[in-house]
Amino acid sequence: MFSEFIDRRAPGRYYISALNMDSSYLDIYAPLLLMFILAAGLAGVLVAASTLVGRHKHTREKDQPYECGITPTGDARAPFSVHFYLVALIFILFDIEAIFLYPWALVYHELKVFGFVEMMLYIMILLVGYIFLWKKGALDWS
Amino acid sequence: MSMIPVSWYLVLSAILFGLGVVAFVFKRNIITIFMSIELMLNAVNLAFVAFARAHNQLDGLVFVFFVIVVAAAEAAVGLAIIIMLAQNRESLNIERVNLLKF
Amino acid sequence: MIPLPAEQLLNLHRVAPEVVLCVFGIVIMVVDPFVQAAGRRALGWLAFIGALTALASVHLAAHFPGRAYSDLVNVDRFSIFVHVVVIGAASLAILGSLDYLEGEGLQRGEYYALVLFATAGMGILAGANELVTAFIGLEMSSISSYVLAGFRRRALPSNEASVKYFLLGSFATAFFLYGIAMVYGATGTTLISGIQTFLVSLPPSQHLPALAILGLGLIFVGLGFKVVVAPFQAYAPDVYEGAPTPVTALLASAPKVATFALMLRVFYVSFGSAQHLWFWVIWISAVLTMFIGNLGALMQTNVKRMLGYSSIAHAGYILVAFAASTDLGIAAALFYLSAYVLMKVGAFLVVTHLGQQGERRLAVADYAGLGMKQPVLAACFSLFLFSLLGLPVTGGFLGKFFAFQSALDAKIVWLVVIAGINSVIGAYYYLRVIIAMYFWEPSQDYTPTPVAPALSAALLVAAAGTLYLGLLPTRVLVLAKAAADSLSLLSLR
Numbered sequence: 001m002f003s004e005f006i007d008r009r010a011p012g013r014y015y016i017s018a019l020n021m022d023s024s025y026l027d028i029y030a031p032l033l034l035m036f037i038l039a040a041g042l043a044g045v046l047v048a049a050s051t052l053v054g055r056h057k058h059t060r061e062k063d064q065p066y067e068c069g070i071t072p073t074g075d076a077r078a079p080f081s082v083h084f085y086l087v088a089l090i091f092i093l094f095d096i097e098a099i100f101l102y103p104w105a106l107v108y109h110e111l112k113v114f115g116f117v118e119m120m121l122y123i124m125i126l127l128v129g130y131i132f133l134w135k136k137g138a139l140d141w142s
Numbered sequence: 143m144s145m146i147p148v149s150w151y152l153v154l155s156a157i158l159f160g161l162g163v164v165a166f167v168f169k170r171n172i173i174t175i176f177m178s179i180e181l182m183l184n185a186v187n188l189a190f191v192a193f194a195r196a197h198n199q200l201d202g203l204v205f206v207f208f209v210i211v212v213a214a215a216e217a218a219v220g221l222a223i224i225i226m227l228a229q230n231r232e233s234l235n236i237e238r239v240n241l242l243k244f
Numbered sequence: 245m246i247p248l249p250a251e252q253l254l255n256l257h258r259v260a261p262e263v264v265l266c267v268f269g270i271v272i273m274v275v276d277p278f279v280q281a282a283g284r285r286a287l288g289w290l291a292f293i294g295a296l297t298a299l300a301s302v303h304l305a306a307h308f309p310g311r312a313y314s315d316l317v318n319v320d321r322f323s324i325f326v327h328v329v330v331i332g333a334a335s336l337a338i339l340g341s342l343d344y345l346e347g348e349g350l351q352r353g354e355y356y357a358l359v360l361f362a363t364a365g366m367g368i369l370a371g372a373n374e375l376v377t378a379f380i381g382l383e384m385s386s387i388s389s390y391v392l393a394g395f396r397r398r399a400l401p402s403n404e405a406s407v408k409y410f411l412l413g414s415f416a417t418a419f420f421l422y423g424i425a426m427v428y429g430a431t432g433t434t435l436i437s438g439i440q441t442f443l444v445s446l447p448p449s450q451h452l453p454a455l456a457i458l459g460l461g462l463i464f465v466g467l468g469f470k471v472v473v474a475p476f477q478a479y480a481p482d483v484y485e486g487a488p489t490p491v492t493a494l495l496a497s498a499p500k501v502a503t504f505a506l507m508l509r510v511f512y513v514s515f516g517s518a519q520h521l522w523f524w525v526i527w528i529s530a531v532l533t534m535f536i537g538n539l540g541a542l543m544q545t546n547v548k549r550m551l552g553y554s555s556i557a558h559a560g561y562i563l564v565a566f567a568a569s570t571d572l573g574i575a576a577a578l579f580y581l582s583a584y585v586l587m588k589v590g591a592f593l594v595v596t597h598l599g600q601q602g603e604r605r606l607a608v609a610d611y612a613g614l615g616m617k618q619p620v621l622a623a624c625f626s627l628f629l630f631s632l633l634g635l636p637v638t639g640g641f642l643g644k645f646f647a648f649q650s651a652l653d654a655k656i657v658w659l660v661v662i663a664g665i666n667s668v669i670g671a672y673y674y675l676r677v678i679i680a681m682y683f684w685e686p687s688q689d690y691t692p693t694p695v696a697p698a699l700s701a702a703l704l705v706a707a708a709g710t711l712y713l714g715l716l717p718t719r720v721l722v723l724a725k726a727a728a729d730s731l732s733l734l735s736l737r
Contacts, residue, residue, distance in 0.1 A: 216414055
């Protein structure tokens, strides 16, 4: 369906080139795997050694939750304002909508004015949403 | 040739989807249930990308964009609905959503 | 490759109804914050005008049959028929909402904007020729519906309906999408007609690819949730009971029609060559749906919930026509859907009015003696109930008749027998409400409120439509047959 957007003169641009990474595909990951094993092994050895060899003495200070050396004040799980959720929701939406700009930018030169107009329409619709939530007071922080 | 075969991706995607279904059925916290749906949608994305690669097409990749955007819209609306329920009910346990039964 | 302006204009004509609905929705959204609370009602009328304009633009789209936007959208008689039914249902629901929202103190622009967006999504569903496009349409309608179901923000039942609808709806969506991915993997395309071409071109000796069958199964699960057929019906009565009643009127009617339309397209066109595979699935699902719907409705004392169960049962009757898998079956399903929309919206709008503020009066006992206190309203309600029950002279009767007839023609006798048994079971709970209205002693604490003009107009249209389909079905039936033919032309059978 979208094959017309693949550049015929230079097949392999954009996407197809990614397919050619076939030579020894797994081999290039072998060092990475080795590193994972080493890291996990080292961490495991250190933790095991400290529990096996080390002395265990519980004191009141030691059992307190650690907060950068400062005496902790109150519970770490304090509920926070619902405003944060609201801002997060709005952020997710406007953040994700930008995803369509990437493929558009890629074929912008081939779509010319048509693509430009369509994308402006799209952004206008987003703008309407923005005006709506601004006027509805979703951005007020009080 | 030692390329990772497409079937591996599909198996991974099926496992992720299955985990999502299991979590949806057995979890009790609404937010967790909601997250399991997101997991299922991401399994779908993985399947789309794997198939796009198998068919050597762009279509599957484009679909992923749409799935991501729709999943985000769904997430926003879903979280808003869940917050609304939490404010009125002060609990996120699905077993307390029990007003409508006969 | 660069789209010509003329081609763009043609494309725009073909999606005119959706464009109109979205533009009106957006305008309402923009205007809403600038309007005083007292003027919000005007936004409702604006939405109604928008729906009517969309109906008119369906007429425009009908002049340009064909495919738009690189085959993503289909404009044929089938999609036109479904468009008219869906947008008609939405405009009735808007009319019915005006005074309800006023009474509940919920008169807000978003409500109407959401209804219009949902309707646009259903329009896309009806015309989609591509599965991911269909998915976008499905989500447009679903996400709007989740919000609408929870529109009474302070009422816990409404909250719960919204949460349940959201969780199970998105769960179903994920299945639908995974199905699309599987079908795409098996066939290399998501075009509904492309899948068909692929499957038909397989050599007869070769079996259907397992991935495609798995995909079809998953798509059935996803769409089955949305059209509320067994075994995916569990959430529906809760959602229908908890949602604000005019929203229930919309949810129980329009999305069902649009999703059934998509289901018909996917099953008949894409997977027409695999009919032997899905026939039994539909058969079993139809039987389960009818029994669960009818037996569930028998036990209800709440009229709204009872109507919710009855809409499950009706999905089962439509599946009977579906199982016939003939042109006549599709035509019967379409006719049934149009009659169903009228009577269901009508019935729920009556419940809207009688529920009074806060939806307090929903029990069967609250309907006692209505025949004496509000004879016209009671007569209207009886008409809708008789039509749901399937008595002659109503659209519901002929819908059932054509559905069962088409199934008999296709020699699916047992399914028709079971459907007949179910119709008899259904008679009990519909008649109980009618008996309560006419023969029970009226309760003393009930003071009838006059029916608002907008609501009575909506009821009048629904009642007239139900009678029209029952008395003069020919015209609509011819249109439904033409729609079915346009679908089977595609299916090359």
